[in-house]
Amino acid sequence: MSDYAISDLVIVGCGIAGLSAAVTALQAGLSVTLLERAPEEDFGGNSRWTEAYMRMKNDSEIADDFEEHFAANAGLNIDPNVLAAASEPYEHWPDYVKAHPFPDPEVISRFAERVPPTIAWLKGFGLRFEPQPIYLLTQNTQRIAAQGGGLALIERLMAEARALGARVLYRTTALELLRDDHGRIGGVYATGTDGLRVAIRGRSTILASGGYQGNPEMMTRYMGQRAKHVRPVARGGYYNRGEGIRMALDAGAAAAGDFGSYHAEPVDPRSRQPEAVIFIWPYGVLVNKRGERFLDEAPGTADATYDAITRVVADQPEGIAYVLFDDQVEDIPRWRASIRSDVPAIEAPTLEALIDKLGLPLDATLATVTAYNAACPADASRFDPTRVDGLATTGLSPAKTNWARPLVKGPFRAFPIVSANCFTFGGLKVDVDARVLDGNGQPMPGLYAAGETVGLYHQVYTGSTSVLRGAVFGRLAAQHAAASRDAG
Known part of the structure; x- marks a missing residue:
């Protein structure tokens, strides 16, 4: 495998997050390279196996408790000074608050605000979202589901991405971020089936490669001995080995979410x-x-x-x-x-x-x-x-x-x-545009994250929001990357 021509956007991962980003970027006229660790028949990580429940009243309104549940599960024993600072306008936040691992209120607000238009966008591809009985005998919130589950979502989006000219590299694993002399992220180093290292360059990079539930070393590092008793809930989880999170942390990204827990x-x-x-x-x-x-x-x-x-x-x-x-x-x-x-x-x-x-x-x-x-x-x-x-x-x-x-x-x-283990809670800190933040709370130029790679959850999973997180933040990242290219 030899180095590839530069793309406008390199996306690591072909689940709902990566594919939502890819199609959004392609629609905006960007060239896109998609990396997928799995073989073609298994692409999509967890998205392939989920029933894709969504915390919504219907396909145009989020559930009443959407933001409230995130606020109630933002982390334990949060410093009141952090909470006080977070109640001020974002531009006045100290750097340590911008880089704090709790879910920022304005990020959750942007998430909630963008759910309905994201679903409307997905419906434009013929996808349907309706109430669907759940396997639980009780239900404490409002939910709908993607008809055909996550598999329907990723197959339709992959078909659209290919039709719009995406370059898709299967059985290709990203290992390290590429940076230019000024520190801007410029793609990734990866390996394919031949095991040789290759540079895959992009003007912007989106990490949408899932969590680390398929990596026993990372599971044990963050969760201790309980990790040996915990396995992925479906086959797609074995492909989620945490490289996206690790390479960003190694490059100075801020961590977010609860690394010691999982859904x-x-x-x-x-x-x-x-x-x-x-x-x-x-x-x-x-x-x-x-x-x-x-x-x-x-x-x-x-x-x-x-x-x-x-x-x-x-x-x-x-x-x-x-x-x-x-x-x-x-x-x-x-x-x-x-x-x-x-x-x-x-x-x-x-x-x-x-x-x-x-x-x-x-x-x-x-x-x-x-x-x-x-x-x-x-x-x-x-x-x-x-x-x-x-x-x-x-x-x-x-x-x-x-x-x-x-x-x-x-x-x-x-x-x-x-x-x-459905997915791990630990991930990367992002802002309202899905830009990855560094340890000082500043955006890392050229780097975005979406889906399970983003750290949002603490204590208890805000149920039926993970697929939405992938689609919404994937689109936010691609939209910002497209706007940045146009502005540049």
């Missing part, structure tokens, strides 16, 4: 399906390999709490838990919709037989379930699986706050659960 989903480790989620646990009991309960299974609706709960599963012995439930589950409408595994539940006529099948310690697990059953309310008439019902245990530690019914009716069932 977790509870999956059946036996299944080969992507996103083989198990969401029946709020209506049963979660135990670890020692047969012990280790948290409140139902502090709120599953869609509001599963992220944090599933990360706790990763901290259990061997990184696994088991949800035990009984035949009363048949009282719950659509309960099977909360199971996306293609492997049936483990089932037995008695609790003792089920525990034996699971290979859990019999005495300890029976003691756990007996204590739980005794702590459940005698009257379960107010049990309502569709909302937080307040049916809580008494005198049990940890308590179960809602949907606490004793496990007494056979047959008894169980699913194993491990914590799968």
Whole structure:
């Protein structure tokens, strides 16, 4: 592989972020080179596998709690001096506040503002966005979904990019940023299937190469020993190895988001399906390999709490838990919709037989379930699986706050659960135009980031915003790059 002619824009990654940027740039008359680590049949990273839910009331309005949820999960123990400075006009912020890892209010505001026009742009390619039932039995916000999921989005955008003349390099991995004598980013060094280093030059560069969930070294560096228990939720995650983030940090970029955390989903480790989620646990009991309960299974609706709960599963012995439930589950409408595994539940006529099948310690697990059953309310008439019902245990530690019914009716069932990694939270700090900022809060000339490579999330994922983050910031980056070229 030899050096390529310079493009107006080099984009690393062909998921929703990279392709939204590519088509936007091509429409503006820029020449584009796209790099994709995967072979052509697997391009798209996580975008290929997601169902592409979006935190919107409909295809022209964001959900009411969109910005509010980001504000409530901006990071723990933030210095009040930082918050006070952030309430001033951006141009008055000190450099250390501009480079702070929290999600800047004006960035979130720009994100929210640009969602509707971004969806309108995608609709212009014949893509459709409609309400769609989710696999969760409860829903704490408004959502729609891309019809055909993320796969429909990236296939349509890739077809458009090719039609408009994009150069696409598959099985090509970016390794290092190229810089000119003045420090401006001018593309990347990369390797292809021959393993040889090549310069791919561009007047501007967009890093849209995902997070680091497919890189065990980076996972362990940032998350410690729990990383050995956590795997990507779908095959696309294995291609996300963090080079985009690493090369920018090495060049002086500011870090943002929570590097020690990730968006977790509870999956059946036996299944080969992507996103083989198990969401029946709020209506049963979660135990670890020692047969012990280790948290409140139902502090709120599953869609509001599963992220944090599933990360706790990763901290259990061997990184696994088991949800035990009984035949009363048949009282719950659509309960099977909360199971996306293609492997049936483990089932037995008695609790003792089920525990034996699971290979859990019999005495300890029976003691756990007996204590739980005794702590459940005698009257379960107010049990309502569709909302937080307040049916809580008494005198049990940890308590179960809602949907606490004793496990007494056979047959008894169980699913194993491990914590799968949808995407990592740590990434690069960007401004409202998706320009990557350096450690002094100043834009790095010629460098942009979009999608999972941008650090936005802390504590709890603002659900159904990741695909939107990719599309919106991809377009913001390309629009600014096009405007800069025209101005220059």
